[in-house]
Amino acid sequence: MEHKQIIAKDVDTGLRLDKYLTEQLVPFSRSRIQMLFAKGAITVNGKLGKANYKVKNDDVIEVMIEDEQEANAQPEAMDLDIVYEDEDVIVINKPKGMVVHPSPGNEAHTLVNGLLYHCKDLSGINGVLRPGIVHRIDKDTSGLLVAAKNDRAHQLLAEQLKDKTMNRRYYALVHGVMPHDHGTIDAPIGRDEKDRQKMAVTAHNSKPAITHFQVIERFAQHTLLECRLETGRTHQIRVHLQYIKFPIVGDPKYGRRKTEMSGGQLLHAHQLTFVHPTSQASMTFEAPLPPQFASVLDELRKREG
Template identity: 65%
Template sequence: MREIDIWVAEDADSQRIDKYLSMVVEDLSRSRIASLIEEGSILVNGEVIRAKYKVKPADHITAAFEDEMALEAAPEKMELDIRYEDHDVIVINKPKGIVVHPANGNQSGTLVNGLLYHCKDLSGINGVLRPGIVHRIDKDTTGLLIVAKNDKAHASLSKQLQNKSVNRLYYALVHGVIEHEFGTIDAPIGRDPKDRQKMAVIATNSKPARTHFRVVERFAKYTLVECRLETGRTHQIRVHMQYIGHPVVGDEKYSYRKTMKTNGQLLHAHQLTFLHPTTNERITVEAPLPKQFADILEELRNA
C-alpha cells in the first residue's frame, strides 16, 4: 500500500492538483492521479475533490492506494462469453462474481487476466492493471462490457462515453411497485462521507449523475425496470434507485437487510450500442438475462 501525506508549500503557485502531484510525487503519472481522483482516493483537507481542483498554500493532501508498480496483470486461461469481437474491440458478457481488473485483494481471476490470455494485446492507455478497460461494471453486476484492443479504439470509445453517445441499457429488479411508467433521476453522486466504501447522493464533493428508467413489468412487491445511463458514476443505478426508495433486489450495500438470497444485486447490462472506432458503423450488442435472474422473474410471475 502506498500513501501520500503532503502539505502544499506556502509559495506554491495555483495549479491543478494532478499537475502538482505529478511533479512532487515520484513515479506517479497524471493519468494515474486522475484515476485516483475519480475513485475518491485523494483527499484535500480531508475532503474528496474534483480533477480540476487547484491547490492552495497549506493544503493538506492525503491518499492511500495500491502501488501499481508492485502488481502485474498476468494472462490466465478463462472461459469468456464473447458477444462481439474484431481487430479493434471485444464485447464480453461478464458473469456475476467476476472483478473487472486486478486491485488490492484481487490480483488474479479477474476479467483482465482472462482477456490478456485471449487477446494477447490490449490498449495500454489505462496502465498495466486496466489494459483495454474503457468502462467498468461492478463485481456482482452481470452483462456487457466493451474492451479496446488498441489505443486508437480506446481513445474513440472514451470520447463516445464522454459525449454520452454510447447507449447502455440495464435490467434491474427493484423493491416496491413503481406506479409511473417512466422517470429520470437527476441527482449528483459522490463518496459517502460516513462510509468511504459507499457512494451517495450528496450536494458537495460530487459529480452530476443522470439515470433514465422505464417500467418493464410489475409484480406484487417488486418492479422490473430498464435503466439507461446518461452518465457513468460508480454504483450509479444502485445509488439512484435507493435514492428514490426502490433499491435493487439483492444489493448488500444499498438495499434492505432482509431481501432475496441472490449473492449480489439483480442488475444486468443487457444492451450496448456504440460507433465502431474504425468503420464508424453503429454496433448494437445484446446479452440475455442470466439464468438466476430469469428464474426469479418466472417465480414472481407464478406467485
C-alpha cells in the same frame, strides 16, 4: 507503504489539489490520484484532502501510497463469453461475481486476466492493471462491456462515453411497485461521507449523474425496470434507485438487508450500442438475462399467475 510529503511552493492561484498532485506525482495517472482521495490517503495541513481544494503556498500535503502490487496483470486461461470480436474491439458478456480488473485483494481471476490470455494485446491507455478497459460494470452486475485492443480504438470509444453517444441499457428488478411508466433521475453522485466504501446522492464533492428508466413489468411487490445510463458514475443505477426508494433486489451494498429473493444482485447490462472505431458503423449487442435473474422473474410470475 510509502509516505510522501509535499510543501506547496509557487502555486498558481486557484489550482485544484487533484490537478496539482497530477503534476507533482508523475507518473501517477489522474485516476490513481482520485483513488487515493477515495481511500482518504491524502491530507492537507493535517486534514483530509479534497480533490477540489484550492492549493495555497506553504500547504503541507501528505500522501500515503500503498506498496505497488501493480505488478502487471497476468494472462489467465478462462472461459469468456465473447459476444463479438475483431482486431479493434472485443465485447464480453461478464458473469455476475467476476471483477473487471485487478486491484489489491483481487489480483487474479478478473476479466482483464482472461482478456490478456485471449487477446495477447490490449490498449495501454489505462495502465498495466486495466489494459483495454473502456468502462466497467460492478462485480455483482452481469452483462455487456466493450474492451479496446489498441489505443486508437480506446480513445474513440472513450470519446463516445464522454459525449454520451455510447448507449448502455440495464435490466433491474427493484423492491416496490413503481407508479410511473418512465422517468429520469437527475441527482449528483459523490463519495458517501459516512462510509467511504459507498457512493451517495450528495451536493458535496459530487458529479452530475443522470439515469433514465422505463417500467417493463410490475409485480405485487416488485418492478422490472430498464435503465439507460446518460452518465457513468460509480454504482450509479444502484445509488439512484436506492435514492428514490426503489432499491435493487439483492444489492449487498445499497439494497434491503432481508429479502426472500435468492438470485443475488439483480442488475444486468443487457444492451450495448456504440460506433465502431474503424468502420464507423453503429453496432448493437444484446445479452439475455442470466439464469438466476430469469428464474426469479419466472417465480414472481407463477405466484401471480
